Every structure is written in structure tokens, then in C-alpha cells.
Amino acid sequence: MTSLSVRRFERLFLFLFLITDYLAILASFVIAYFVRRTADVASSLDIVEIPVLNFAFRDFMRIAPIIALGWLAIFALTNRYRHIQRRGGLEEFYSVFQASSIGVLAMMIMGFFIGRQLFSRLITIYAWLISILLIYIGRMVIHQIQQYFWKKQIGVYRILVCGAGKIGRQFLEGIRQQGWPGYHVVGVLNQQEKQAREAKRLSSGPIIQDDRNRLAGFPYLGSYRQLDAVLRNNILDEVIVGLGKFDDATTTEIVMTCQHHGVRVSFFPDMLTISAGYKVTDTINGIPLMRVTRNALRGWNALSKRLLDVLVSVLTTLILAPLLLLLALLVRLSSPGPVIYSQPRIGRDGQPFSTYKFRTMRHNAENATGQKWTVQDDRRRTAIGSFLRKSQLDELPQLWNILRGDMSLVGPRPEQADFVNEFKTVIPRYEERHQIKPGLTGWAQVNGWRGNTSIEERLQYDLFYIENWSFLFDLKILFQTLKSLFNAKGAY
Numbered sequence: 104m105t106s107l108s109v110r111r112f113e114r115l116f117l118f119l120f121l122i123t124d125y126l127a128i129l130a131s132f133v134i135a136y137f138v139r140r141t142a143d144v145a146s147s148l149d150i151v152e153i154p155v156l157n158f159a160f161r162d163f164m165r166i167a168p169i170i171a172l173g174w175l176a177i178f179a180l181t182n183r184y185r186h187i188q189r190r191g192g193l194e195e196f197y198s199v200f201q202a203s204s205i206g207v208l209a210m211m212i213m214g215f216f217i218g219r220q221l222f223s224r225l226i227t228i229y230a231w232l233i234s235i236l237l238i239y240i241g242r243m244v245i246h247q248i249q250q251y252f253w254k255k256q257i258g259v260y261r262i263l264v265c266g267a268g269k270i271g272r273q274f275l276e277g278i279r280q281q282g283w284p285g286y287h288v289v290g291v292l293n294q295q296e297k298q299a300r301e302a303k304r305l306s307s308g309p310i311i312q313d314d315r316n317r318l319a320g321f322p323y324l325g326s327y328r329q330l331d332a333v334l335r336n337n338i339l340d341e342v343i344v345g346l347g348k349f350d351d352a353t354t355t356e357i358v359m360t361c362q363h364h365g366v367r368v369s370f371f372p373d374m375l376t377i378s379a380g381y382k383v384t385d386t387i388n389g390i391p392l393m394r395v396t397r398n399a400l401r402g403w404n405a406l407s408k409r410l411l412d413v414l415v416s417v418l419t420t421l422i423l424a425p426l427l428l429l430l431a432l433l434v435r436l437s438s439p440g441p442v443i444y445s446q447p448r449i450g451r452d453g454q455p456f457s458t459y460k461f462r463t464m465r466h467n468a469e470n471a472t473g474q475k476w477t478v479q480d481d482r483r484r485t486a487i488g489s490f491l492r493k494s495q496l497d498e499l500p501q502l503w504n505i506l507r508g509d510m511s512l513v514g515p516r517p518e519q520a521d522f523v524n525e526f527k528t529v530i531p532r533y534e535e536r537h538q539i540k541p542g543l544t545g546w547a548q549v550n551g552w553r554g555n556t557s558i559e560e561r562l563q564y565d566l567f568y569i570e571n572w573s574f575l576f577d578l579k580i581l582f583q584t585l586k587s588l589f590n591a592k593g594a595y
Contacts, residue, residue, distance in 0.1 A: 109340055112258035113188060119245050120187055124178065127237035128206075128230075129171040135229035136163055174206040181205055187242075188249060189284050193582050195246070197575055199239045207231040250284065259287045261338060265327055265357060266345030267293045267318055273560060274343075274371055275319035280551050289339060290322040292330060330357060334364040341367040399572040400539050407574055412512050415581075416505040427499060430491070434461050437487040443500055448517035451540045456509040458517055459500040463488030495588060501543050513577045514542025515565040516553070526558055533558075536565045539572075546576075549583040 140160075178184065183202040190198065210227060252258050264275060271291075278288060316323050324333060327349065333339070342361045344354065361368045400408060420427070431442045444462040447455050464484050484492065491497035504510040510517065515536040518526070527533045547553065547564035568576070 109258060109260055112252075116188055116245065116249055116258075117184060120184060120242060121175065123241035123245060124238055125171055125175050127241045128174050128234055129168060131230045131234035131237055132167045132171065132226070133164075134233050135226045136160065136167075138229050139223060139226045170210065174209075177206050177209055178202045188246075190246075191579070192243065193579055194575065195242055196239055199242065200235055203231055203234045203238065206234075253285055256287060259285055260340040261287050261289050262341045262343055263289050263292065263324075263330075263333060263339055264321070264343050264345075265292045265330065266348030267291050268345055268348050270371060271345040271348065272319045273563070274345075275321055277550065279320040288321050289337065290324040290333070291318045292324050292327045292333070293318065327353070327357060330360050331364075334360065334366060339364075339366055341369060343369045343371060346370045346372050399570070404572070404574075408511060408577065409508075411574070411577065412505050415512055416502045420502050420506075423499065426496075430461055430487075430496060430499070433487045434485075434491075437485045438465055440465070447520060448541070449520055449523045449537065450509055450517060451537060453523075453534070453537050455520060456504070456517075458504055458510070461491055461497040461500060463491050463497050498543060505543065509540070511540040511542045513544060513546075513568075513580045514540050515545050515568070516548065517541035530559060530562060532566060533562060535569065536562060538569055544580060544584040546580055549580055549587060 181202065183198055187195075187198075207227060207230075249258070264271060267275065275288070275291065278286075330342070334342075342357070344357055346354070349357065358368050434442045440462060442462060444460050444464075445457045446460070448458045450456045462485075488497070501510060505512060523533075545565065546568040547561040550564055552561040552564055568580075
């Protein structure tokens with residue numbers, strides 16, 4: 104599929120989103136009219152006097168389509184269709200809620216200025232509530248249709264990654280683990296000349312998938328010098344280049360080659376741990392000015408996060424109380440020793456606190472081995488301990504840490520003091536992860552960086568979370584955590 108046909112595919116689905124939204128908005132007002140006229144809940148409560156509806160359905164339908172069209176225009180003017188094709192379910196619902204609320208507010212303001220209500224106020228409220236549901240359902244149906252086509256490799260952007268250093272490999276690994284809806288990585292070119300002979304086959308035909316010659320799970324196509332041959336013999340939509348992987352002259356050559364073939368070029372940075380703490384604030388003579396960002400978890404943001412922590416931890420504890428008692432009994436029967444294991448960890452501002460877990464190892468197991476990472480098939484574990492670790496149920500007692508305020512639902516995972524003292528001396532910016540409370544789950548964990556994995560890679564995700572925190576971001580991480588619990592293959 105050519106770049107032109109991909110753009111047509113995107114325009115087709117954008118048109119479908121627009122049409123579906125318009126029909127959903129119009130249907131919301133029609134349903135709201137009949138609810139107000141024939142089955143009015145507010146009237147049946149007999150709490151306040153509800154005036155009789157004083158206009159007929161025929162008169163209503165003269166203005167409802169115009170209002171629906173205006174509402175749709177508000178959606179577009181507030182950028183509600185930007186990146187719509189790649190939104191997840193929770194993000195889509197939040198966008199729909201915001202857009203519908205703005206539409207209702209606009210109607211109220213318009214009614215104020217023209218001196219009369221466009222509809223009855225109850226119809227407006229009903230339409231607002233119904234529209235959120237109908238628009239969301241319509242969009243999710245289209246998302247599912249689009250996903251079906253993407254799985255068939257229809258309408259996807261075919262991309263080539265050029266430069267697979269440390270950050271490039273992490274970029275590719277993230278795509279391999281999580282996927283990238285609407286995109287298909289055709290292959291990887293690197294700076295190294297090794298295996299370049301394999302890329303000679305590109306001069307005589309299209310890309311061949313060779314499982315014996317892969318990089319980060321994707322076909323390795325050889326040196327960046329093969330770029331022209333790859334672009335000449337294969338249909339590609341975009342080349343993503345790792346900044347800093349090549350010198351200026353080589354980068355310029357790569358860009359010019361892509362422009363010659365009409366292929367879009369994008370870049371990813373070579374110092375993610377540093378760039379995550381900076382944002383572009385201005386451009387002077389074409390040069391971006393970057394400023395160190397502040398921690399977003401201040402004031403009302405911190406209060407809203409704390410309220411979410413308390414509410415969810417209390418409800419979860421009440422709901423899971425029978426399970427907690429059963430697990431405590433199983434731990435107690437599995438081996439001698441306490442049910443709850445307490446261990447010092449480092450929290451916000453570097454302050455120590457005690458974190459709680461169901462005991463998964465034999466009592467005093469660390470006396471013989473010392474502190475070390477747990478691994479798969481760790482012999483120190485009890486029978487029930489292996490199950491608890493694999494299912495991550497051993498961390499449920501940390502709900503108490505959250506209620507006490509030592510931890511949050513979402514944040515960087517707390518680490519032992521000895522490891523913190525070691526890491527902060529060798530890993531730049533490591534101490535910045537202690538700007539906020541540690542979490543029961545985190546952005547690094549839902550992306551696969553938990554347990555005995557790279558500390559440097561995990562830190563990059565922790566810093567990204569700190570610098571880009573939002574209430575919606577927390578909800579997204581919690582949703583992905585629940586999803587991973589049902590799909591877990593084991594975590595150690």
C-alpha cells in the first residue's frame with residue numbers, strides 16, 4: 104500500500120468518525136426529547152414542578168440537526184479528532200466526555216446570548232448524558248473495524264528504523280512488546296557494517312523476512328548504506344532515525360535520500376534519560392530552547408492523586424478481604440514464620456519506610472544468601488510463595504502502605520537502601536525517582552520492566568511518568584495493570 108493509499112485510508116476512517124459522531128449526537132437529542140415527553144424521570148419524582156413541554160417534535164427536528172452539526176464543529180475546533188485513530192478505550196472515553204461537556208456548555212452560552220433556551224434544559228441534560236454513551240459506543244465500533252484492517256496489514260504505515268543503538272533497541276523492544284497500532288516495522292538498518300552482506304539481496308528484490316538475521320525481534324537489513332536500495336525496492340512510508348547515532352554528514356545524507364524517494368523522516372533522541380526532564384519552551388533563530396520541567400504532582404494534583412489512592416485502596420481492601428484472609432492462612436500453613444514480610448525501602452525524598460508483603464520465602468532465607476534479586480525458580484521460595492509471586496498477589500498488603508501515605512497506587516517501585524546507594528552513584532538522575540511517593544505499580548512495570556531487569560531502562564520510564572503525570576495517566580496505568588494480571592505469564 105502506497106503512502107497515498109494510507110492517507111486515503113486515514114481520511115476514510117476520519118470521515119466515518121465524523122458521520123458516526125453526528126448521527127450519535129442527533130440520536131441523543133431525539134431520545135432525550137422522547138424521554139422528556141413520555142417517561143420523564145424528573146417529573147415522576149414529583150420533587151419540583153416540571154413545566155409542560157411546549158413544542159412539537161416537528162418543530163424540534165427543524166433545529167436539532169443544526170445543533171448537532173454545530174456540536175460536531177465544536178468537536179473539530181477543539182482538536183477532538185486529532186490522533187483519534189490511535190486512542191485507547193479509556194483515553195477515548197475521557198475525550199468524548201470532555202467534548203460532549205464542551206458542546207453542552209456552548210449551547211447554554213448561546214441560549215444566554217440569544218435570550219431564550221434552544222431546548223428545554225432537561226432535554227439538554229439528557230442529551231448530554233446519552234451522547235457520551237452513544238458517541239463512545241460508535242467510536243469503539245469503528246476502532247474495532249480499523250483494528251481488523253490493521254491486522255490484515257491494510258492501511259498501516261510501513262516504517263524503517265535507521266540506527267539501533269541503546270535507545271533504538273529500547274524503542275524497538277517497546278514496539279515488539281506492546282505493538283504500535285497502525286504501524287508495521289519492515290526492518291532495521293544500523294551503523295555497523297557487520298552482516299551487511301545480507302543486505303545485498305535488497306538490490307534484486309523486496310525485503311525478505313529472515314528469522315536468522317534479526318535485531319530486537321525485527322529483520323536486520325544491514326548497514327545504513329543500504330538505505331537507497333531498501334527505499335528503491337520496497338514500499339515504505341516513513342524512516343525513523345536515531346539522533347546521535349550518525350554524524351551530521353551521514354544524518355543529512357539519510358534525510359536527503361528519504362526526501363528523494365518521497366518518504367517521511369522522523370527522529371528519536373539518543374539521550375532519553377536527559378531529554379525526559381526537559382521540554383521545548385521557545386524557538387530562537389530555529390534553535391529549540393529547552394527548560395527543566397517541574398514535578399507536576401503539586402497542589403491540587405497531589406490532592407487528587409491522594410484521594411484516588413485512599414478511595415481505591417479502601418474499596419479494594421473491603422472487596423478482597425476474604426481473599427486476603429485465605430492467602431494469609433495458606434502462607435501460615437506453608438512454612439513456619441510470620442505471614443507478613445516487612446522490609447525497609449526508600450520512599451519519597453529518600454526517606455526510609457517499611458513495605459509489607461505476604462511472605463513468599465522460607466523464614467530468614469536472606470540470612471544465608473544476603474539481599475539479592477529474586478529469580479525464576481528461586482529455591483528460597485515456598486510452594487504458595489511461587490504462586491503469590493507469579494500472580495503478584497504477594498503485594499496486596501501494600502494497600503496498607505498506601506492508606507498510611509507511605510506509597511501511592513502508581514509510581515516508581517520502592518527499592519532497598521543498599522541498592523539505592525549503589526545505583527545513585529553510577530546511574531545519572533537515579534535519585535530523581537524519589538521526588539514522588541513509590542507506587543504499587545508504575546509505568547515501567549506495565550511496560551515489562553519489573554523484577555530482575557535493567558535499572559537504567561526502568562529509570563527512563565519512571566522519569567517519564569514523573570515529568571508527564573496526569574490523573575488520566577494514572578488511570579491508564581491502573582487499567583493496564585489489571586489487564587496484565589489476567590494475561591500474566593509470570594513475574595520474578
